[in-house]
Amino acid sequence: MSKERRSRADLRVRADQRGALAAVVFARREELALRQDELADLSGCSPRFVHDLERGKATVQLDKVLAVLDVLGLGLGVVEGVSGISVPPAAQHLLGPVP
Numbered sequence: 001m002s003k004e005r006r007s008r009a010d011l012r013v014r015a016d017q018r019g020a021l022a023a024v025v026f027a028r029r030e031e032l033a034l035r036q037d038e039l040a041d042l043s044g045c046s047p048r049f050v051h052d053l054e055r056g057k058a059t060v061q062l063d064k065v066l067a068v069l070d071v072l073g074l075g076l077g078v079v080e081g082v083s084g085i086s087v088p089p090a091a092q093h094l095l096g097p098v099p
Contacts (some may be wrong), residue, residue: 022056026095043067
């Protein structure tokens with residue numbers, strides 16, 4: 001049975017609730033039609049780690065985050081003067097239009 005995909009509006013809510021990084025990882029994984037366990041295998045981490053990352057866990061290992069992002073074709077950037085995590089314009093399509 002095929003699982004119904006979440007709407008882009010739902011992903012914006014997810015970003016608000018769980019954080020931008022969690023929402024972008026989730027959205028990109030779904031865009032690539034990967035299951036959590038498949039992403040975990042490809043990135044060399046556990047399915048639990050992928051689950052925690054998509055849930056927005058505040059404490060995650062940076063090396064594992066980078067490995068997951070690499071598999072997803074994403075990267076992580078540091079911007080001077082910016083507090084928190086934001087989604088750059090080039091990745092906004094993952095979350096859909098701003099309501």
